[in-house]
Amino acid sequence: MVIASGFPDRNFKGDQKVMKVVLFLCFIALFVLLGAGVKKPSPVIAVEQPIGLSDTIDFAKQIQPIMVKNCSPCHFTGGKMYDKMPFDKDTTIINHENGILKRIKGDENALLKTFIQQNKNSSQQHNDK
Numbered sequence: 001m002v003i004a005s006g007f008p009d010r011n012f013k014g015d016q017k018v019m020k021v022v023l024f025l026c027f028i029a030l031f032v033l034l035g036a037g038v039k040k041p042s043p044v045i046a047v048e049q050p051i052g053l054s055d056t057i058d059f060a061k062q063i064q065p066i067m068v069k070n071c072s073p074c075h076f077t078g079g080k081m082y083d084k085m086p087f088d089k090d091t092t093i094i095n096h097e098n099g100i101l102k103r104i105k106g107d108e109n110a111l112l113k114t115f116i117q118q119n120k121n122s123s124q125q126h127n128d129k
C-alpha cells in the first residue's frame with residue numbers, strides 16, 4: 001500500500017516537471033513571436049531620395065535668367081567680376097553654392113539649390129565657403 005501510493009505521487013511530480021518545461025518553451029515561443037511581430041511592421045522609410053531626378057533643371061532656361069536678374073551686370077559679360085566669376089557658366093554656380101544661395105532667396109533659392117544638388121556629384125567641384 002505504501003509503495004502503491006508512492007508511484008502516482010512520483011508520476012504526478014514528473015508530469016509537473018514536464019508541464020514546466022512545456023510552459024517555459026511556450027514563453028520562449030511567445031517572446032520570439034512577439035519580437036518578430038514588433039519588428040515586422042516597423043516601416044523602412046527611404047530617407048535619401050535623389051532630388052528631382054525626374055525633371056532635370058535646365059541651366060540656360062531656368063538658372064541663368066535668375067542670375068542675370070539678380071547679379072547683373074557685375075558677374076556677366078563686361079562686368080567687373082565676369083573674369084573671376086562668370087555666372088553664365090553652370091560650373092561657376094555649382095562651385096559657389098554657399099556664396100550664391102545666401103544672396104538669392106525664396107523660390108529662386110530653392111531652384112538653385114536643387115540645380116546644384118543635381119549637378120554637384122557629376123562634375124568636379126571645389127566649394128568656397
Ligand code: HEC
Pocket residue numbers: 070071072073074075080081085096098099100101103104128
Ligand atoms: C555691383 C556688382 C556686383 C553684383 C550685382 C553682384 N556681385 Fe558678386 N561680387 C562682386 C565683387 C566685386 C566681388 C568680389 C569682391 C567681394 O568678395 O565682395 C563679388 C564676389 C562674389 C562672390 C565670392 C565672394 C563671396 O562673398 O562669396 C560670390 C559668391 C558672389 N559675388 C555672388 C554674387 C551673386 C549670387 C550675386 C547676385 C545675387 C552677385 N554676386 C551680385 C560684385 C557684384
